[in-house]
Amino acid sequence: MQRRMNRSCNLICMLLLCLLCTSRLPAQSGSVVTGTVTDSASTPLPGVSITEKGKTTGTVTGPDGRYRISVSNPNATLVFTFIGYQPQEVPLNGRAAANVQLQQGSRQLGELVVVGYGTIRKSDLTGAVASVKAGDLVTAGMNNVSKALQGKIAGVQIESAGGDPGSGTRVLVRGVGTLNNNSPLYIVDGVQVTGINNLMPSDIASIEVLKDASAAAIYGSRAANGVVLVTTRSGAGGKTAISFNAYYGVQQLARKMDVLNASEWARVSNAAHDAAGVPRLDIARNPDSLGAGTDWQDEVYRTAPIQSYELNVSGGGENGNYSISGGYFNQEGIVKVTGYNRLNLRIKSETTKGRFKIGETVIISREKTITMPGGWGGQGGNPVGSAVKMIPVFQVYDPGAQGGYAGAYGPVVNVANPMAQLNLESIWNRYTNVITNAYAEVSLFKGLTYKFNLGYIYTGGQAFDYAQRYKVGELFAHATNDLWERRDERNFVMGENTLNYSNTFGKHRLQVLAGYASQVSRFRTDSASVQDLPDGVKVLDAGAGVRSSGGYELQSGLLSILGRVVYSYDDRYLLTASFRRDGSSRFSPAHRYGNFPSIALGWNIGNEEFFKPLSKTISQLKLRTSYGILGNQEMADYQYIATIATNLNYVTGVDQSKWYGAIQRALVDPNIKWENTSTFNVGVDAGFFDNKLTLTADYYIKHTTDILMNLPIPGSVGVTSDPVMNAGAIYNRGLEIAAAYNGRLGELSYGVNATFALDRNKVDKLLGGLPLYGGQPTHHGSSTTTTREGGSVGAFYLIKTDGIFNSQEEIEAYRDKDGDLIQPNASPGDIRFVDANGDGIISDEDKQYCGSAFPKFSYGLGFNARWKGFDLNMFFQGTVGNKIYNGLRMDLDGMNLEFNYSKATLNAWTPERHTDFPRAVIDDPNYNTRVSDRFLESGTYLRMRSLQLGYALPGALLRRVGVDGLRAYVSFDNLFTITGYDGYNPDIGRGSSILDRGVDFGHVEYPLTRTATIGVQLNF
């Protein structure tokens, strides 16, 4: 029954799409008018809609604010509208040119803000919603959409998830609300998607981030981490507009690690062996003869090109508009071999006929990512890790070896030659993603419309991993050519029926929404592998060796009813109330439904009579407050039913054949229920001096209860995985401020915008009262973070160091209350650790609070300026007060394992030269390399995130060749970072667990790039 239903849903969707693709193209007629639209500061405004009054045809301004429109008669009136500005009507009176200055809407009456399931007037807004329009997003030169948002919105933290080509970002709205998935809900043109990295940046018309409960409550489940609403560009009536954007750039490793060269390494290694009284390594025998050796980082990293081409055609007619775009993006990685490319196609249109309106968006992307191998066993990790750890004595190539690469030999740690890893194993995956959304809207009677919205996403994935046979040095050998492949498919269908009633009764304005929605997701994957392929053949059929296969399926469903009332009286008193009830297949029938109400109040003080005298200075003032509850069901499917694990096989019998095994190996909590987040928000929006200066500030308190997570249970229970439980509660409170100023000096117009956010979290309760541990920094070592009741999430709890023992006497003097030596294994040159609990033993019990991974505050600072045709855009961001655990340094400063070390080890303590860097000793009996505050560093940084300098060619010149606008620019990413942090990059991000936040996994993490690009934007 259910399957049949979905099939019919698909059919409806296809039909709708067919219907929608028939919208008519506009006709051209009459005379032509041109001009430039600017704001009050004379800054050109791109994207302003211009229509002829009484017609629905129109155009939009280009990147330099210029427009060109055909009008039906020379005395027509043009209507200029732009979000955030007061609409303006300009009678032409026969003019062929009209330059227009738009005033920022002090009342902002016209501006609509996208909220869930519709738009509301910004003036009616009572929730914390941050809105970024295309004009504010410097998407040019950005490889993905969320990077363009970085630092633009207060309270929205966007961190790069590494420098991998095509890498995404990690978006955190208002700190850490939960211990599971903290990523927000993404909605693109009405469809819930898993991420927005596959979108083309120039396709974006606006991004709204719903931050508080009132704004997000209409999305109920998953909205607890905020909602990111993306609206892609639509066509405007009138003339067909074509825009073309292209850039080409180069990327470099932003920071190289300082490691030893061959002879330096040999000296340190010899000292470390001598100190331990063990024989020196053969390869380190003659340091002087070794020279510099191989610089493995130089071998692995390259200057890599990045390029992007995007074309958009848009237009419209009396009854419809369309926007079609396509693009190609290619980014080679700074790590050789790696890369990413993406093809995009997007079609969006809307057609009106009588009381019906139908429209659709289709976004197709095809991405391919070539990644580096994760590791070949042993302790080196991936090529990024190997590049710093590989001993410089070893060679890169060995033409005589199977595969052609040399590698490590002798009694050293198994670190693979990173060049061999990159070239002998080929790994890529490809994703085809189709996001479609189609809607039909009918206005039933005045103010009441019914809308049916159907979203469908298809994601087809393919992954490929081919390892050819090799012998790399003495430590890595693989006898056969092996291939592994995987295919997967995800189908997601959502249907929404909503009724919207909107009307004004005198001073009362009312907007009511009621709806019913459902969504179903089905994912299925199969994989297969085979060994022993003939050289050069890379298909599964051809393998002679062992074959194995696997596969699984995941399904989930969500059923919802929703409603919202937005009421305002005289534009002064505002009320928004919403309710959503969600039923999720992830919970047992007894706990299936969650209710998510919210209420918000607003007061436009600026509209009060008594405020009028002040309006010259304070042009706008609004107070808002809201309270609401949101849900979260971010866990794997089927967690409430215990199942039998299969293929836990053994061997039996004289003929030693396979004995099929199966049993329950995990426990479940059948009573898991919705995680809830209640948020209280109070905010103010203010504008000064005709809104030249605007300010938005929000304060919030968020309380998340029944947090769903895989709670670590004792190993002695005997399960192989931890059960999902409602494990605890967390408080977050924070302050967000965003301010912008736009000014003018002669012909120079400029703008400054700043965001500031601080967030404090506190763990209110943990199930069982036991702390949670996380952040194991390298292959070795214990956890670095402790999350305990009353403390903050992922706080650094570490054993503290107290300098170096400079003499045996100092070691002898370091005794506990019973007179026993606290560090009996220490020698001069070793670290003195603090025995915090005074039990005479240095152990995990001595961990003390050492700082937080969360900044005291974070900020973003942007400047833009225009002078004649030139424009300049700069953006800085930073954090203050956070700590980073430098996991890579823990390996490289160690001198306790047989791989390469950091340059800092040259400064190690010796009996002759006392320094604060512990001595070299290969077996490290004092555990100088143990997890301690030795490797905790300040994460404070200020980064010049982007710098762009552009020049728009004069219009008169261009029009002669039929071009509306042409802008060229140079752009720089990550030009510099001011930080005391020693690792690759203080802006670290690893998505796996929130408890790992602030731990730099530099031994596996793809480092950040510095990028320079040149680009053009062409409109005609």
Place this chain on the structure above:
Amino acid sequence: MKRYIIYACLLALLFTACSKDFLEKKNPNAVAVDDFWKTEADVLAALGSTYNLLRNVNTGYWGVRGVELSNGRGDDFFIRNDVKDLYSLSTFTNNPDNGVLNSLWEGSYQAIFRANQILERTDGIAAVSDENKKQYKAEARFLRALNYFILVTNFGDVPIRLTIPAGTEEYPIAKSPEAEVWKQIEEDLGAAVTDLPVKWPAEWTGRATKGAALGYLGKAYLYQKQWAKAAAAFQQLMGAPYAYNLTASYEDNFTATRENNEESVFEIQVQDVGGANPWATSGPAESIGVTTAQEFAPSLVSGWFEAYPTNKVLNEFKKELTTTGDFDPRMYATLVWQGQEGTFYKQPISRFFPTEYSFTSRFKKYQNWQNENELRGSGGGNYSSNINERALRFADILLMYAEALTMQGRPAEAYAPVKRIRDRAQLAALPAGYTQEQMMAEIRHQRMIEFCREGLRFYDLKRWGLLQQELTNSDKVGRNFYVPEKHDYYPIPQQEIDANGQMKQNPLW
């Protein structure tokens, strides 16, 4: 108006399009626990899954990490400084947060959880005969006892868990004293002795037998110094219904060709069947072989040379020559050494020396040294070895029997079992009239060379109270960091302490 009615109908249709059972999603990947435990095949699969853990690459006591753990602290064993967690364990410089240790702990309790399920669920299956139920449960109790044996000898006081936890409040439990753990082991093994068969049909060879349960029962008594009870258990294994005997050739116990032979009392079944991936710790991709041989093979043949015999054990082998004046055949089967003639991995032995360290021999026992290297298993699995790990050999029974007798002040009676060991090694008859101490010295010497690389040395020394002495007089790396008492047991893994509010760390850790 009519139009509105049509719209309303259309709306109603769309609203009802999705029904309630839409949210009822059964896991399409697995059978629910309530649908399992219905047939005999289910019980057999459950047993298979419990045995599976014994050789798991990370958690199994006879998987590679387990072999490294059980041998690593002996005075006869060196683990190189590659995998830091292993090196630190073998050199007495580990912390409680050692990952390898945690795996062993968790793996043992995973097996116990599985055995407990079999014990609780089997009775309710109507399709299984009472006779078979008894036998399955006896087998589960054997496996549970075996895992508690691993836990008690390595960690000392440990939590005893005999049921499936009913709810989250039952997850954390406190440690029980060592004596209680031993008592539980004795009870389980006693029950297993009663209901297990003496022999399995050919297709089930390798499963626990009555003899295996009896052997471990005796061993449990021996470890508790209950000499009389131990001797009584071992004595039963000397004759019918059991047919245990030493193999004529010592080496037959460490090759894939003569598995489950007459000397095998309990043997971990290892074969390169299933998938090709030895590190997939479960599932269809997992090769059921083990990677230990590759880990210990020399780098010359692309092995990872993780472990070496110390020179102390090499010298121990050289102490007594055979009646023909040759080295002990067990030395030939266990090691290759510097200066030895012959081939190893199809290459002259001389090419494997000197080693990367000061050690002058390498392991040959349990290595597939007749092949060129260890890169591929017989079934194609990467680095997979087929050689079954002999967990309990009759030779061990004999020497434990001899020890149990000797320690009761009856060294004269120990001659017979010791003679069987010595005869196979072609050693001359012992002089008559050994005192208890002389006989124990002989037993200690024999155990050291008979069971080298079989994971017994450290525990023997601990039983005998000789750890300090024997480590000190050896070339064991890390001997200077050994702290008596503290290092007699591993620490309770930090992860367990972190997640179990009732857990206490072992003394001195």
